[in-house]
Amino acid sequence: MLQAITVVLYGAIVSAVSFFAVYFLVPVMIKRLVASGHVVQDYHKPDKPKVPRPAGPALMAGIAASEIILYILTLDSSVLAILFTTAIAFVVGLVDDRKVMPGWFKPGALLLAAIPIIVLGAHPDHLNLIFGRVFIPLLYIPLVFIVIPIAGNTINSIDVLNGVASGFLIIATIPLLVSIAIFGNQDTFLAALPLLFTTLAFYKYHKFPSRIFPGDSGTVLLGALFGALAVAGSSEIIGVIVLLPAVMNSFLFLASVKKIIEHRQVKARPVTLLGDFRLAASKDKSAPITLVRLILADGPLGEREIGIQIFKLAVFAAIMALASIGIQYYFLKDVIR
Amino acid sequence: MPSPSSTKPKVSALGSFIVIVWLMVLAVAAFLATVVPEIDTLLGRSHLDRTVISAAQAAIAITTVVLLILALSIMKEVYIGRKLR
Known part of the structure; x- marks a missing residue:
């Protein structure tokens, strides 16, 4: 166990590294992507501006720098597992950014991202179920293979309009951090801080009107990181609850198209753009x-207003997640470390 | 420039939908945390193999989650039926 002052110091270091790395790297990426012609049109704006994409490499750099420093400080293999899972998810997303891949590619390839968590033993042998804890050492392994692809794809699917994915994730990460602090361990809590601070720094550039898009590499890596932290931090159900609006979005989409396909493959669009x-x-x-x-x-509604409505739902889900943390604490207070 | 929206945005219906989903998740979690472990005690009395008991518990847990997904699917149909059509 680290002393409180050490936790605060390590926390400050990883938070600052992740925040400032992304804060300063993204403008560089914007210039490089524009210069190399890696831009896409933002169809929801009057003049259809060209926006650079993807910001994934800058996000990955920020997370990698902070997690590597944290590993050097703590020598906890769980931190490495979280980093490797995020890195594999980033590569999967980057392939999808560079090449048009079939719909099954991302969920299929993201199974690989679950492997470091299992190999490095970053997952617990029990599942916290709000009203109690169940010991499932064997059943937990397939669960990891379900959680990581779903988390990666869920955040990817909520990346619908300017700033939505990053803003949603900032709101969702706060209850996750609270849950990890209570039910997880110190090292996983420290490893979770870069998710919040990376996303906070990125939101400055991604908010309406976006100056850069995260791309699949950005959203998939953030989603997989969220999933890995929920697993390593014994906060799986809390993670599901806080992501409910995004999970609902994926569920509604899959249930209506009845197969795993990319949004670009859908012929009939779910929304139409009006003249104004x-x-x-x-x-x-x-x-x-x-x-x-x-x-x-x-x-x-206008694009910015839709984003605000999604954030309201995210806050709503965050309140439900905090209530669930309270209930879980009541039932598990005698067994948590 | 886009004109300001004339429609007052409403997410209260969606918020209610999410609350119902949350309550369903809590109900399933309560079932899995309290009822499923008791099967161990129940079947343990009949001196069944430990693996068989664990398999039965896993099957019940997976079935419960599948039922939750089916219930969500039905709820979604009802909600969308009222909202979009």
Whole structure:
């Protein structure tokens, strides 16, 4: 066990490294991506500006730098497992950024990202189920193979409009950190800080109107990192609850298209762009159901307003997650370390 | 420039939907945390093999999660039916 002052010091170091690495690297990436022509059109803006993509390498650099420093300080193999999982997810996303891959590629390839957690023994042998704890040493292994691909794809699928994925993740990470601090261990808590600070720094550039897009490499690595932290920090169910709006988005999409496909492969769009650049829910019955389409069912909204509605739902889910942490603490206070 | 929206945004219905999903997750978690471990005691009395008991517990747990997904699917249909059509 680290002393409180050491935890604060290590926490300050990893937070500062992750925040400032991304804060200073992203502008460099923006210039390089624009110069090399790696830009995509933002169709929801009046002049359809070209926005550089992906920011994944800058996010990966920030997370890698802070997690490597944390590993040197703590020599905890769980930190390495979290880093390797994130790195594999980043490579999977980067392949998808560079080349048009079939729909099964990301969830399939993300199974590989679960391996470091199992090989390095970063997962617990029990599952905290709010009202109690179940000991499942064998059943936990397939669970890791489910959690990492789902977390990676869930954050990827919520990256629908300017700033939504990063803003949503900032809100979702706060209850996760609280849960890891209570039910996990100090090293995993320290390893979770870069997720919050990387995303906070990135939000400056990703918020409406976006100056850069995270791309698949950015969203998949952040999602896989979230999943790895939830597993290593004994906060799996809390992680599910806090991601409920995003999980719902993926669930609605999959249930309506009835197969694993990329959003770009969908012929009927879930939303339509109006002449005044507001978005409206599609009237096409064959169009997939998404969170944005449901938000727009009450009437057309601008891109920024939709983002605010999604953030409201994220705050709502975060409050439910904090309530769940309270309930879980009541039931597990005698068994937690 | 985009004109300001004339429609007051409403996420209260979606928020209610998420609360119901949360309550369902809590119900399933309560079942898995309290009822499933008791099977161990129940089947243990009949001197069944430990592996068989664990397999039964795993099967019940997986079935419960599948039932939760099916229930969510039905709920989604009802919600979307009211919201979009």
